[in-house]
Amino acid sequence: xxxxxxxxxxxxxxxxxxxxxxxxxxxxxxxxxxxxxxxxxxxxxxxxxxxxxxxxxxxxxxxxxxxxxxxxxxxxxxxxxxxxxxxxxxxxxxxxxxxxxxxxxxxxxxxxxxxxxxxxxxxxxxxxxxxxxxxxxxxxxxxxxxxxxxxxxxxxxxxxxxxxxxxxxxxxxxxxxxxxxxxxxxxxxxxxxxxxxxxxxxxxxxxxxxxxxxxxxxxxxxxxxxxxxxxxxxxxxxxxxxxxxxxxxxxxxxxxxxxxxxxxxxxx
Amino acid sequence: xxxxxxxxxxxxxxxxxxxxxxxxxxxxxxxxxxxxxxxxxxxxxxxxxxxxxxxxxxxxxxxxxxxxxxxxxxxxxxxxxxxxxxxxxxxxxxxxxxxxxxxxxxxxxxxxxxxxxxxxxxxxxxxxxxxxxxxxxxxxxxxxxxxxxxxxxxxxxxxxxxxxxxxxxxxxxxxxxxxxxxxxxxxxxxxxxxxxxxxxxxxxxxxxxxxxxxxxxxxxxxxxxxxxxxxxxxxxxxxxxxxxxxxxxxxxxxxxxxxxxxxxxxxxxxxxxxxxxxxxxxxxxxxxxxxxxxxxxxxxxxxxxxxxxxxxxxxxxxxxxxxx
Numbered sequence: 001x002x003x004x005x006x007x008x009x010x011x012x013x014x015x016x017x018x019x020x021x022x023x024x025x026x027x028x029x030x031x032x033x034x035x036x037x038x039x040x041x042x043x044x045x046x047x048x049x050x051x052x053x054x055x056x057x058x059x060x061x062x063x064x065x066x067x068x069x070x071x072x073x074x075x076x077x078x079x080x081x082x083x084x085x086x087x088x089x090x091x092x093x094x095x096x097x098x099x100x101x102x103x104x105x106x107x108x109x110x111x112x113x114x115x116x117x118x119x120x121x122x123x124x125x126x127x128x129x130x131x132x133x134x135x136x137x138x139x140x141x142x143x144x145x146x147x148x149x150x151x152x153x154x155x156x157x158x159x160x161x162x163x164x165x166x167x168x169x170x171x172x173x174x175x176x177x178x179x180x181x182x183x184x185x186x187x188x189x190x191x192x193x194x195x196x197x198x199x200x201x202x203x204x205x206x207x208x209x210x211x212x213x214x215x216x217x218x219x220x221x222x223x224x225x226x227x228x229x230x231x232x233x234x235x236x237x238x239x240x241x242x243x244x245x246x247x248x249x250x251x252x253x254x255x256x257x258x259x260x261x262x263x264x265x266x267x268x
Numbered sequence: 269x270x271x272x273x274x275x276x277x278x279x280x281x282x283x284x285x286x287x288x289x290x291x292x293x294x295x296x297x298x299x300x301x302x303x304x305x306x307x308x309x310x311x312x313x314x315x316x317x318x319x320x321x322x323x324x325x326x327x328x329x330x331x332x333x334x335x336x337x338x339x340x341x342x343x344x345x346x347x348x349x350x351x352x353x354x355x356x357x358x359x360x361x362x363x364x365x366x367x368x369x370x371x372x373x374x375x376x377x378x379x380x381x382x383x384x385x386x387x388x389x390x391x392x393x394x395x396x397x398x399x400x401x402x403x404x405x406x407x408x409x410x411x412x413x414x415x416x417x418x419x420x421x422x423x424x425x426x427x428x429x430x431x432x433x434x435x436x437x438x439x440x441x442x443x444x445x446x447x448x449x450x451x452x453x454x455x456x457x458x459x460x461x462x463x464x465x466x467x468x469x470x471x472x473x474x475x476x477x478x479x480x481x482x483x484x485x486x487x488x489x490x491x492x493x494x495x496x497x498x499x500x501x502x503x504x505x506x507x508x509x510x511x512x513x514x515x516x517x518x519x520x521x522x523x524x525x526x527x528x529x530x531x532x533x534x535x536x537x538x539x540x541x542x543x544x545x546x547x548x549x550x551x552x553x554x555x556x557x558x559x560x561x562x563x564x565x566x567x568x569x570x571x572x573x574x575x576x577x578x579x580x581x582x583x584x585x586x587x588x589x590x591x592x
Contacts, residue, residue: 014547029360097356101417104322105373106345240391268322 018107022115023122026089030123033258040127044078045134048144051203061205066232068144072229075131077165079124082192083165086120087172088185095182100268108267109263113173117256119170121162128161148233150229156232160248164225167252170259177259177266200226206238221251273298273425273457274319278328281314288314290481291328296459296474298424303468304461305560306478307570312461313353315478316427319459320350333424346374349418353429355410359403362473363394363413366402366482367420374421381420388416391453392446411448419454419487428460432467440467447471465560484567489560496558496566498522499536501543503529504551512546519543523565523577530565532558 030036047068052074056066093099102112132154139147172189179185199213200222209217217223228244231237237244274296281289289311296302304312319332321341330337333347357366363386371381389395392412402410408572411431418426431447432440448471451458462468468475469489477485477492485492497520506527513519513531518539521532529547533539536555544550564570 017372017375021369024372025358025361025365025369028365029358032360061456090437097352097354097361098358100322100350100352101370102373103348104320104345105370106342106375107373268317 015107015111018105018111019118021107022102022112023118026116026119027122029125030119037121037127037130037211040078040082040123041130041134041186043081044131046210047077048074048138060084062236064236065145068146068234069205070203071135071144071147072157072233073200073226074228075128075135075161076200076226077197077202078127078131079161079165080168080197080222081193083120083124083168084126084172084175084189086116086123087174087176087189088182090116090173090176090180091179091185094180094268103268109266110260113259113263116173117166117169117259120172121165124165124169125162126160128158128165132157144189146234148235151264152196153233160225160228160232162220163245163248163252164222167221167248169254170255174255174259174262176260196222199223201238202226204208224248271298271303272296272330272331273300274459276319276330278508279315279318279325279330280327281311281323282326282355284507287419287481288539292481292483294476294483294486295477296457299455299457301447301458301471301473302460303475304478305388305463305465305468305475305564306461309480310463310478311481311490312478313429314481316350316429316461317461319542320427321345338573343473346421347424349421349423349426351411351414351418351426351428351431355407355414356532357402357410357414357417359405360403362401363400364398364404365582366413367398367417370417370420376421384420388419391419391450392416396409399484406439408435408442411435411439411443414432415450416444419456423456425457425459426454428458431460432462432464444470465564469560475560477560479564479568491567492560492563493558496532496562496567497559498532498534499555500558500562501531501533501536501553501555503531503547503553505529505547506551509547513543516543516546521566523569530562532562 020123039132048071052067052070059066061069090099093102108242132149135144136149138144139149175188176185179188199217199220201217202222206214206223206227208218224239224244224247227238228241231241231244272295274294276292276294279289279292280287291401292315304315306312307412319330319337321337321344324338332344335343335347337344358369361369364447366383367388368381371384372384376384386395389398392415394409394413394416397409402413403474405413415428415431428447432443435443444467447458460467460471472489474486474488475492476483485495487495496519510522510524510529513522516539518534519531520534523530531543533543540553540555544553
């Protein structure tokens, strides 16, 4: 009996080592592609300053500066795009045959999937930290007044962003596990990303929408991430944290389960 | 249990109606350097992908290192190393990082991993280049790195799928030297697939000639050539008179193709004048000892060279680049 449980422990250690190995590789690649980091930070800032600044010149939302109001939405947008696009790397892995090296290693497909999620989530969290720091600077500069970035709210924000990136990386990987070409991946994901982003209420408040639009925002899982983040760093929320976290965690569990299945079925 | 490192029993892999590998029965000894020779589409790669658990067989059984490829894939994977036909290292990582990643994937303890990285890098002469990104490596260097990687976790069997495909002659010679060297130094069994006759001739203890998913001949290169039972006489002639050759007892085998007649003749040097008398005018004539190509021709009626290698790694690497 002792040896049985030892064997199991060795097996579990192997799987954990495998997850770390996949993460190690993703992180090295991320470090090497500096342009990816820069682009992932510059684009959201452009949205915030130009789109937010332009529209914010004529509107404010329930007393909150428009740029401040969309800051949580922009953070979520940044995480959404970089997370889902992370799935394209599995398409490249297949194309350059690196996927074979990983699939033939003595670790389970589930571990490969989890390693990839952790890799993608790391990228997004680094991106988020940079954006939160820039947010704090812009707040001090008076550009986005009313942003509440304390230690607690920052940690809270990172937890919300982490849960969000986990589910969105999973979606990217599920699509990537089915696609043969990076072009195909790009096409499918753009069809998916824009509705998810626009319906999440990242750029507008959810309380005065026409009924048809309101219903659509309710089905969008990202709505709850935006809402939770608004609650945490703006103190204004539509649904309350309990519902937000419930939907976020439930959705994440669902896509991880589906992703594990997709990886199990994935062909070389 | 037998001391066969690989044993297959009616191993079959079908894609729909296409039988890629049909009823393969093969026993490979421990420590052997074994070659699978055949044209493209003969089923060599499918055989390797099945034995390495990447593909599931349609029917039949096989064991690798004593483990069943269907029931114990994880144990099989731990006991094998693979060098794929196409380069499968990550070119955004350095040589060292690729090896480190491999060690991590195979659950090697840190101290053992580092020691082993040093050993295998030395074995393939890449110690000086280990810190460079793989994208700066030449094709031959990259292949050597992947051979080193396949050896890292002390596999019992190393599979090499077309190890020199797409390499220039010098790099090929170089890779052959490394393969010969490691079969002595690492005490492992090596299975390689190739469609280069020189490669098996030079490297392999034994080989199986595969054609259309089946093994058509099995033995050492010398044994197989002996099967031919004589020398090969190749003649070029516009209108060869084959009929008259058939009556000669010392002519074992006649094969004609595009105005080229190839005969298997016992004591060819002695009998050549008589043969030439029978055939009449020929444009050229040549006698050589049998090669594996003659063996292949003998069994299949075709030459291995007839099949142009399609989309090898060089080709794909170019596609990859133009896609980027």
